[in-house]
Amino acid sequence: MLFLEHAPAFLFFTGKGGVGKTSLACATAVRLAEEGKRVLLVSTDPASNVGQVFGVTIGNSGKAIDEVPGLSALEIDPQAAAQAYRDRIVGPVRGVLPDAVVKGIEEQLSGACTTEIAAFDEFTALLTDRALLGGYDHIIFDTAPTGHTIRLLQLPGAWSGFLETGKGDASCLGPLAGLEKQRTQYHDAVQALSDPERTRLVLVARAQQSALGEAARTHSELAGIGLARQHLVVNGVLDENDIAGDPLAAAIFRRERSAVAAMPDELRDLPVDHVPLKAFNLVGVPALRALLSDQTLPSAVATVTRLPQAPDLASLVDDMAVESHGLIMLMGKGGVGKTTLAAAIAVELASRGHPVHLTTSDPAAHLSETLHGTIGNLEVSRIDPRAETERYRAHVLEVKGSKLDAQGRAMLEEDLRSPCTEEIAVFQAFSRIIRDAGKKFVVMDTAPTGHTLLLLDATGAYHREIARQMGTNGPHFTTPMMQLQNPARTKVLIVTLAETTPVLEAAGLQADLRRAGIEPWAWIVNNSLAFARPVSPLLKVRAANEVAQIDVVASVHARRWAVAPLQAEEPVGIERLRQLARHEQPIIEEGRHVRTM
Amino acid sequence: MVTIQVFDPALCCSTGVCSANVDQNLITFAADADWVARQGGRVERFNLAQQPLAFAENVAVKEFLERSGQEALPLVLVDGKVALAGRYPRRAELARWAGISVPIAQAAPSGECCSGGRCC
Numbered sequence: 001m002l003f004l005e006h007a008p009a010f011l012f013f014t015g016k017g018g019v020g021k022t023s024l025a026c027a028t029a030v031r032l033a034e035e036g037k038r039v040l041l042v043s044t045d046p047a048s049n050v051g052q053v054f055g056v057t058i059g060n061s062g063k064a065i066d067e068v069p070g071l072s073a074l075e076i077d078p079q080a081a082a083q084a085y086r087d088r089i090v091g092p093v094r095g096v097l098p099d100a101v102v103k104g105i106e107e108q109l110s111g112a113c114t115t116e117i118a119a120f121d122e123f124t125a126l127l128t129d130r131a132l133l134g135g136y137d138h139i140i141f142d143t144a145p146t147g148h149t150i151r152l153l154q155l156p157g158a159w160s161g162f163l164e165t166g167k168g169d170a171s172c173l174g175p176l177a178g179l180e181k182q183r184t185q186y187h188d189a190v191q192a193l194s195d196p197e198r199t200r201l202v203l204v205a206r207a208q209q210s211a212l213g214e215a216a217r218t219h220s221e222l223a224g225i226g227l228a229r230q231h232l233v234v235n236g237v238l239d240e241n242d243i244a245g246d247p248l249a250a251a252i253f254r255r256e257r258s259a260v261a262a263m264p265d266e267l268r269d270l271p272v273d274h275v276p277l278k279a280f281n282l283v284g285v286p287a288l289r290a291l292l293s294d295q296t297l298p299s300a301v302a303t304v305t306r307l308p309q310a311p312d313l314a315s316l317v318d319d320m321a322v323e324s325h326g327l328i329m330l331m332g333k334g335g336v337g338k339t340t341l342a343a344a345i346a347v348e349l350a351s352r353g354h355p356v357h358l359t360t361s362d363p364a365a366h367l368s369e370t371l372h373g374t375i376g377n378l379e380v381s382r383i384d385p386r387a388e389t390e391r392y393r394a395h396v397l398e399v400k401g402s403k404l405d406a407q408g409r410a411m412l413e414e415d416l417r418s419p420c421t422e423e424i425a426v427f428q429a430f431s432r433i434i435r436d437a438g439k440k441f442v443v444m445d446t447a448p449t450g451h452t453l454l455l456l457d458a459t460g461a462y463h464r465e466i467a468r469q470m471g472t473n474g475p476h477f478t479t480p481m482m483q484l485q486n487p488a489r490t491k492v493l494i495v496t497l498a499e500t501t502p503v504l505e506a507a508g509l510q511a512d513l514r515r516a517g518i519e520p521w522a523w524i525v526n527n528s529l530a531f532a533r534p535v536s537p538l539l540k541v542r543a544a545n546e547v548a549q550i551d552v553v554a555s556v557h558a559r560r561w562a563v564a565p566l567q568a569e570e571p572v573g574i575e576r577l578r579q580l581a582r583h584e585q586p587i588i589e590e591g592r593h594v595r596t597m
Numbered sequence: 598m599v600t601i602q603v604f605d606p607a608l609c610c611s612t613g614v615c616s617a618n619v620d621q622n623l624i625t626f627a628a629d630a631d632w633v634a635r636q637g638g639r640v641e642r643f644n645l646a647q648q649p650l651a652f653a654e655n656v657a658v659k660e661f662l663e664r665s666g667q668e669a670l671p672l673v674l675v676d677g678k679v680a681l682a683g684r685y686p687r688r689a690e691l692a693r694w695a696g697i698s699v700p701i702a703q704a705a706p707s708g709e710c711c712s713g714g715r716c717c
Contacts, residue, residue, distance in 0.1 A: 093653040097649060101645065
C-alpha cells in the first residue's frame with residue numbers, strides 16, 4: 001500500500017462519513033506499531049468505535065492498547081469539544097444576561113463551523129506539544145480539518161483587532177471567539193499540516209462518482225493551502241472474484257470500475273491504492289491486519305433470512321398524498337441520494353394525478369432532462385448550485401465588501417466560502433418556488449440545516465414571542481420559518497444509508513432540525529443492499545450488516561420510515577424511478593405473503 | 598477624548614446568514630465609524646455573539662437588555678451614558694458626540710440603497 005510507505009510523523013485521513021477513514025486509520029496504526037514504531041491513534045469519529053474495534057475503553061488521553069505493543073489511542077468527541085468551546089464564551093454570561101440572549105448566542109455557535117474550529121483547537125495541542133511529540137513516532141488522525149477552517153485561522157484579519165484588542169468591528173468571527181491558545185500555536189499547527197515532510201493527507205473515497213468528486217474538491221482545497229503531499233485510497237472496492245454470478249454484484253463491479261476510470265483529473269496524479277471490500281467485520285486486531293494485506297479471514301457467514309418488515313417509498317407517498325399540496329424537503333449529507341429520491345417521489349405523486357413541481361440541484365442534469373415533459377402535471381426546475389453560490393457571493397461581496405478594508409474583505413470572502421453559503425444560496429433560489437406549495441406539491445432535493453434555518457430566521461424568536469402573546473385569537477400570520485415548522489404544509493424527509501456513521505450524521509441533522517422547531521416527518525434508508533436481494537456471498541454479508549442500522553432507524557430515530565433498495569443501474573427515467581419506490585418481489589416472512597408489487 | 602461605544606446585536610456571519618437581505622444601515626454605519634476614527638474620534642464596537650461579557654459587565658447595557666431585550670439593540674453609549682438606542686447613529690450624530698465639525702457636503706450619510714439598479 002503506497003500510503004503506508006515512508007510514512008511521516010502525522011497522517012490524516014479525510015473523506016465523507018462512512019467511507020472507512022476510521023477502519024483505515026486503525027489498520028494503519030496497527031501496521032506501523034507492528035513495525036516497531038510508537039504510534040498514537042486519534043479518533044474524532046462520531047461513531048467512535050475505535051474502542052469497540054480494539055475491545056478497550058478509550059478516553060481523551062492516550063490509552064495503551066495492550067494487544068498491540070507500541071500503540072496508544074485517544075478519542076476526541078467533537079460535540080463535547082464544541083460544547084466546551086461554547087461554554088467558554090457563554091458560561092460567564094449565563095444567568096447574567098437574559099436567557100433569550102444567551103440562547104441566541106449559543107445558536108450562533110452551534111453550527112458545523114464551530115464544531116470544526118473546536119476540533120481544530122484540540123488537534124493543535126496534538127500537533128504542537130513537544131513533550132507529546134517526543135513520545136511518538138507517528139500520530140494518526142481519522143479525520144482532518146477542512147480547508148475552510150485552516151484558511152480562517154490563517155487570515156491575519158482573524159487575529160488582529162479581535163483576539164488581540166477585542167474591539168474590532170462587527171464582522172463575523174463568532175467561531176473564533178473561544179480560541180484560547182496563543183496565535184503562534186495555531187500558526188505552528190498549520191505549518192505542521194502544510195509541511196510534506198511531517199504530514200501526509202490520505203483522501204479516502206468509495207468507487208463512486210460522487211465520492212470521488214468530493215475527494216477531488218477536498219484535494220484542491222487543501223492543496224491550495226499548501227497541504228500538497230496527498231494520497232488517494234479507494235476503499236471498499238468490489239473485486240471481480242466476488243461477483244459469483246450475481247447480476248447485482250456484476251452491475252456494482254461495472255459501475256465502480258467506470259467511476260474509477262472516470263475519476264476527476266485533479267486526482268489522477270496522486271498515488272492511488274485500492275482496498276477491496278471485505279467479507280469480514282472490521283473488529284479486532286486480526287481483521288485490521290487483514291484489511292491492508294492479502295490475508296483473508298473466515299467470512300462471517302450470514303444470510304438475511306428475515307428481512308425486517310420495511311415500508312417502501314411508495315407507501316410513504318401514499319401518506320404524503322393525503323393532503324393535495326405541500327412542500328416536501330429532502331435533507332441529508334452529500335451523496336446519500338436525495339436528488340434521485342426526490343425525483344422518485346415527484347414521479348409517484350404526479351402519477352397519482354397531483355400537480356407537482358420538482359426543484360432539483362442535480363449537478364449532472366440527467367434526472368431533470370429525462371423527466372421534463374414526461375408526465376403532464378410534473379414540472380421540473382433545475383438550479384446549478386455552483387452558479388447560484390457564485391452569484392450570491394458576488395452579490396454580498398459587492399454590497400458589503402466595497403466598504404471594507406483589505407483585511408475585512410479577506411475575512412468576508414473566507415466567510416463566504418463556508419458550507420453554509422451554498423445552503424443559503426440554493427435555498428434562496430428555490431424559495432421563489434416554495435410559494436407554489438399552497439397549490440401543488442413542491443419537492444426539493446436539498447435544504448439548509450436546522451442551524452442555518454435558525455440563523456436565517458433572525459426574527460424567529462421575536463415571532464415566537466408575538467405568537468405566544470397573541471394566542472389563538474390574534475390575526476394569523478406566518479413567517480417562512482413557521483411554514484417549515486407546520487407539518488401540514490411541510491414534510492421533511494431525512495435520507496441516510498444503512499451504515500453506522502451515516503445514521504449518526506443523520507441523527508445529528510434531525511437534532512439540529514428539532515432545535516429549529518421542525519420535526520422530521522420520515523426517514524428514508526437509501527441504497528440498501530439487504531432489500532436488493534443479493535446473491536453473492538460477499539454482498540450477503542454486507543447486507544446482513546445493514547439490518548442492525550435499519551433497526552436503529554426504525555426504532556430509535558424515525559416516526560415513519562421507508563427503505564429504498566440499491567439499484568443495479570442508475571435510476572434514470574420514469575420506469576426505473578418507479579422501481580426504486582417499490583420492493584419488487586414478495587417479502588416472505590414466516591411463510592406469510594406480506595406484500596407484493 | 599470622548600469614547601463612543603456601540604453595542605451591536607448578535608450579528609452572525611457576514612455571509613448575511615442572519616437575513617437573506619444585507620442590511621444597508623450596517624454598511625453605512627461601518628463607513629461612518631471609520632470616518633470618525635480617521636478624524637481622531639474613538640468608536641468601539643461590541644458584538645453580542647462574540648463579546649457577551651462586555652454586555653454583561655456594563656451595568657447600563659445589561660439593564661437595557663433586561664428591560665427591552667436584544668431586539669432593541671444597537672445601543673450607543675457616549676462616555677458611558679446612554680445616547681441612542683434602536684438604530685445606528687448617523688454621521689452627524691457621531692460627529693457631534695466626538696466634537697468634530699462636519700462640512701455640509703459630507704453630512705448626508707451615504708444612503709444610496711441600490712447599486713447598479715439592483716435592490717439591496
